[in-house]
Amino acid sequence: xxxxxxxxxxxxxxxxxxxxxxxxxxxxxxxxxxxxxxxxxxxxxxxxxxxxxxxxxxxxxxxxxxxxxxxxxxxxxxxxxxxxxxxxxxxxxxxxxxxxxxxxxxxxxxxxxxxxxxxxxxxxxxxxxxxxxxxxxxxxxxxxxxxxxxxxxxxxxxxxxxxxxxxxxxxxxxxxxxxxxxxxxxxxxxxxxxxxxxxxxxxxxxxxxxxxxxxxxxxxxxxxxxxxxxxxxxxxxxxxxxxxxxxxxxxxxxxxxxxxxxxxxxxxxxxxxxxxxxxxxxxxxxx
Numbered sequence: 368x369x370x371x372x373x374x375x376x377x378x379x380x381x382x383x384x385x386x387x388x389x390x391x392x393x394x395x396x397x398x399x400x401x402x403x404x405x406x407x408x409x410x411x412x413x414x415x416x417x418x419x420x421x422x423x424x425x426x427x428x429x430x431x432x433x434x435x436x437x438x439x440x441x442x443x444x445x446x447x448x449x450x451x452x453x454x455x456x457x458x459x460x461x462x463x464x465x466x467x468x469x470x471x472x473x474x475x476x477x478x479x480x481x482x483x484x485x486x487x488x489x490x491x492x493x494x495x496x497x498x499x500x501x502x503x504x505x506x507x508x509x510x511x512x513x514x515x516x517x518x519x520x521x522x523x524x525x526x527x528x529x530x531x532x533x534x535x536x537x538x539x540x541x542x543x544x545x546x547x548x549x550x551x552x553x554x555x556x557x558x559x560x561x562x563x564x565x566x567x568x569x570x571x572x573x574x575x576x577x578x579x580x581x582x583x584x585x586x587x588x589x590x591x592x593x594x595x596x597x598x599x600x601x602x603x604x605x606x607x608x609x610x611x612x613x614x615x616x617x618x619x620x621x622x623x624x625x626x627x628x629x630x631x632x633x634x635x636x637x638x639x640x641x642x643x644x645x646x647x648x649x650x651x652x653x654x
Contacts, residue, residue, distance in 0.1 A: 537582035616644030
């Protein structure tokens with residue numbers, strides 16, 4: 368029996384046997400997914416401009432108001448209230464002066480706000496009114512006080528003036544005139560009129576040399592010194608207790624001369640005359 372004709376067999380499929388047909392133009396289009404079919408979401412509404420700034424301003428304004436109240440309250444406490452006002456003024460460190468003299472010269476405004484008291488002005492006023500004061504420290508003693516710590520000048524030499532004595536400190540400052548000579552302070556005797564060097568070294572320069580010598584004396588020797596005699600720039604003599612004398616020379620090397628004299632007084636306690644004008648070669652004589 369004859370086989371099937373070509374017409375009966377038909378044209379072979381291009382995809383080959385057993386393969387599924389290609390998705391061609393004639394194939395139906397895939398249906399859209401439900402998600403893609405949903406309408407787009409509307410954009411979120413932006414917050415009104417400035418709302419965040421307003422929220423941040425609240426705490427800032429509160430802090431600013433608190434700061435203003437704090438500053439105002441503090442100023443009132445310091446200046447307006449009666450809590451921090453001057454009620455007591457004290458003076459310490461006095462020797463010749465009395466605390467009452469210092470307080471009167473200081474004129475601290477009792478009752479004034481403590482913070483408003485000008486301590487620099489008080490110090491300047493005290494030094495101007497009481498030349499005996501070398502330095503003073505005015506301090507606030509919270510909550511109601513002012514303290515005045517005074518350091519007085521110490522005389523190292525006295526200048527005889529009529530029946531009184533002018534006190535001179537180690538800086539050469541003539542700070543007070545007293546009727547009675549303080550104990551342990553030598554008196555100046557200036558007699559340089561006939562000195563050949565009088566034109567070159569006037570009285571002020573010679574006084575400076577005498578102060579330099581007196582101020583450099585060791586304390587034990589200063590206490591024994593009765594008089595400082597100045598005949599010229601390089602002719603200064605110390606008169607000690609017990610009729611003893613010391614040839615000092617000029618005011619140069621005064622510290623070395625003081626050490627040499629200290630050693631001489633120990634080595635020759637019965638000597639009456641000492642020479643330290645050359646401190647490296649001191650000498651003692653007499654008995």
